[in-house]
Each structure stands twice: as structure tokens, then as C-alpha cells.
Amino acid sequence: QLMIVRNMARQFALPTEIIGAETYRADDGLALSSRNMYLSPEERAEAPALYRALNFVAGEMRAGHLDIFSVERDAMAQLAQRGWKPDYISIRKRIDLQPPSAGDLAQGTPLVVLAAAKLGTTRLIDNLEI
Secondary structure (H helix, E strand, O other), X not given: OHHHHHHHHHHOOOOOOOOXXXXXXXXXXXXXXXXXXXXXXXXXXXXXXXXXXXXXXXXXXXXXXXXXXXXXXXXXXXXXXXXXEEEEEEEEEOXXXXXXXXXXXXXXXXXXXXXXXXXXXXXXXXXXXX
């Protein structure tokens, strides 16, 4: 979202400084969001699984598992097995959110893993820099 807002401000030549900040997280890793209030107590207990999926992907990439499709698919399957309805888990280049090429991976281009998934009726989103 930050990158999109920055690009919009640049494209429209808005005289606005966009200042990014770290994601605030609960002690269990869940990104703090107003959407969390829609979670039942059981769903709230399950919700940190999204952050764990992001960490799984980051760990796989750091360990050299560069089959991006396989890593993304495995993370989505982990969530689905727990009752989630994942929309996507995607590894992208930080600079432009485009899929990384083999060359990008070989050069160590900074990456981010992005996720959106429904838990019950609540759609949660999160991301983690790799």
C-alpha cells in the first residue's frame, strides 16, 4: 500500500511527503489492523498463522529455495489446510512489486512477500520484507 501511495503522489506531482513506518504487530505476530475486530476469539487465535506463512516463505527464500511458484503454493496450502481461503501469497521485488526474474534472485534483489487471505468473513493482508 505504501508503494502504491508513493507512486500515486509522484504521478500526480503532489507536494506531499509520504513517510513509511514499520508494521505494528501484536506479540504473536498479527499485524495490528481495524479489521482484527471482526475476528471471533477463535479466529483471533488462528490469525497469526498468516504471519507464520510469510515467515515460512521468507525462510525458504533465504535458504536458497528459488522455485518461487512452489514456495508460494506451499504457503497457500498450509493456510488452506487450517481453514483459510487464501487469495494470494506472492513474492515480488520491493522496488516495483513485479515478479523477480532468475537474474534478480541470483543478484540478491530485495524482495517482499505479500499475502491476502480470508479467515471466516474477514480478509487479512500482510507483508514481510525478505
